[in-house]
Amino acid sequence: NAGVTQTPKFRVLKTGQSMTLLCAQDMNHEYMYWYRQDPGMGLRLIHYSVGEGTTAKGEVPDGYNVSRLKKQNFLLGLESAAPSQTSVYFCASSYSSVITEAFFGQGTRLTVV
Amino acid sequence: GQQLNQSPQSMFIQEGEDVSMNCTSSSIFNTWLWYKQDPGEGPVLLIALYKAGELTSNGRLTAQFGITRKDSFLNISASIPSDVGIYFCAGQQVSGGGADGLTFGKGTHLIIQP
Numbered sequence: 001n002a003g004v005t006q007t008p009k010f011r012v013l014k015t016g017q018s019m020t021l022l023c024a025q026d027m028n029h030e031y032m033y034w035y036r037q038d039p040g041m042g043l044r045l046i047h048y049s050v051g052e053g054t055t056a057k058g059e060v061p062d063g064y065n066v067s068r069l070k071k072q073n074f075l076l077g078l079e080s081a082a083p084s085q086t087s088v089y090f091c092a093s094s095y096s097s098v099i100t101e102a103f104f105g106q107g108t109r110l111t112v113v
Numbered sequence: 114g115q116q117l118n119q120s121p122q123s124m125f126i127q128e129g130e131d132v133s134m135n136c137t138s139s140s141i142f143n144t145w146l147w148y149k150q151d152p153g154e155g156p157v158l159l160i161a162l163y164k165a166g167e168l169t170s171n172g173r174l175t176a177q178f179g180i181t182r183k184d185s186f187l188n189i190s191a192s193i194p195s196d197v198g199i200y201f202c203a204g205q206q207v208s209g210g211g212a213d214g215l216t217f218g219k220g221t222h223l224i225i226q227p
Contacts, residue, residue: 004155033214042119042201042219043156058214090155092215100144100205102215104155 002026006091006105013081013112021076021108023091031094032074033058033102034066036087043090049074081112119202119218127226132189134221136202144205145178145185146215151198159200160187189223197225 004025013019023032030051035043045058049068063085065077074093078085088109092102119136126132136145144163148156160171162178162185169176173190185202199222203215 035214035217040219043203043215043217045214045216048214092155100215101146101158101161102203103158104148106155107153 004091004093004103004105006089006108008108009106010109011111013078013110015081015083015112017081018077018079019081019110020078021089021091021110023074023076023093023105024072025074025091025093025103026072027093027095027103028071029093029095029103030071031096031100031102032068033092033094034064034074034076035090035092036060037090037107038087046076046089081110083112086110086112117202117204117216117218119221121221122219123222123224125224125226126192128192128194130192132192132196132223133186134200134202135184135186136204136218137184138204138216139183140204140206141182142204142206142216143182145176146203146205147174147176147185147187148201148203149198150201150220156201192223192225194225197223199223 007022033048034046047066049055052071055066067075088107091105094102147159150156160176165182167178176187199220201220202218
């Protein structure tokens, strides 16, 4: 059982470049999330989705866009990368708003130079 | 956004010692979760708490959902080297009919001295 899979695992971007991070889950979870983790800051919610075709902003959404075209996939896009977006990005999913236990992927380490 | 205050920030202990850490908030949460993160990995769920006053164990780990619903505690008994890592508390407050995602504490870095 793969759980939550993130691709790529590592990426280096130049300022202004764009990229998309892919998250896939095979647990039939309704809810999916994108977090970023920075030293001393814990995990901060970027965007989340409560179901296929829906997305919502989290705590730090600026500079990111997301899409949930299929229930099992949640994409995070950076249209014009900035050095401040250097971080480790985690995708997570949970079954519902009642069963809120979130399962995480292994992370994507992104460096913007 | 909501703030979770997790303490201590780091702990240096001897193998075999018991460990206690906690999270507090000014807001009420409906769910408290405790995660462990190893270097280079994603957080892994340890314990989930859904009711005020609930006390739940997972092996040597015990966590409690505070009566006020504004705090939670995690205890680790008889620590072993593989307990090393960063422990995060996370809380969720369901509002407006949908989930706003988990709010995380900043983590407790557990270091076990030989």
